[in-house]
Amino acid sequence: MQKNNVALRVTIATVVIVGTILYLAVTGVNANKSYYVTIHELQSMGNHAYTRHLRVAGNVEPGSIEREGAHAQFTLMEQGNKLRVDYTGGDPPPDTFKDNAQALAVGMYGRDGVFHATQIQAKCASKYAPAAPGAKPSETASMAQPR
């Protein structure tokens, strides 16, 4: 008799806990459907775009990076869409942040059409290729500072 009681209680507890976790997971997923949005999605979000904290992905347009210390301005592009990004944050951009790199900007889209980023993350390519002989892979001068 006691065994059945315990088994029942454990089962109920498990169902409650798993159910809670699932609920949190589902609502969490809905709130943050994608890890990042593309420029195209950002620009078709309408008013939502201005009220959400977002992460936008794109490739850095060659020649568009302007840097002064930890402040940077650049243009992200993706399939013909362009997005001007203004980054002001504590850390300098990561080492791999250069022309044509895949980058993620985290922040808010301003009504002025500029994405105000508080964080820049680089996304690594899925293709590893050797550096052209003689050319050193361009290294940014700054080593990432510890947080």
Place this chain on the structure above:
Amino acid sequence: MKKILWIGLPLALVLLAEGFYQAIYVAPTEATMGNIQRIFYYHFPSAIMALLFPYVNFIASIVYLSTRNSNPLRAQAADALALASAEMTLIFCTIGLATGMLWARPVWGIWWTWDERLTSFLMLWLIYVSYLLLRRFTAGGQTQTLAAVLSVFAAIDVPIVYMSIRWWRTQHPSPVIGGGPNSGLDPSMWPAVWWNLAGWFVWGVMLVTLRYQVERKRQHAHQQSVQQVLETA
């Protein structure tokens, strides 16, 4: 115990030494990331092993669950293997996480993010931490059974970890190996990958075998001490 040590250890060391040489000296410097990309030759094998050994743990746990009443001796052997492979998985998973974070900081700019690949892999790590804690800190006959149940969660998590970069948008790169066009390793990088995969696999198998043998000895010693108590009672 000596046989596996005398064969496995030198073999593993030779493979790993060659793998080190290939990874650090032979493989070309990567175009966008530079030399930091060489961590890949350690990060990738560790992560792959961390996705393989859970299935050793899972299958051994299933064998344990199905034979614990009908064939207790086999069940104990299966449980020893389950424990050994769980510990090995945790080691590989830790190395995978650590190498990943060390690599991420300079190239992504962050130590960590809660994307699907990293989160599910951390989940695997947590499952095995709890597996080992369970085995260490619970007493009584149910320990091995409960641990076997945990291995089911791990077996479910592994495909999620593997497919996460295909199913979702993640911070972690999309598949490099087996991905679509615009992905892949330069052919000159493959030797380093193969040598390190082989080396870490042999090392993992060797350690699991040694650990299994140690656990079996502990089980026998435990059985004998129980028998002695029963006989002198």
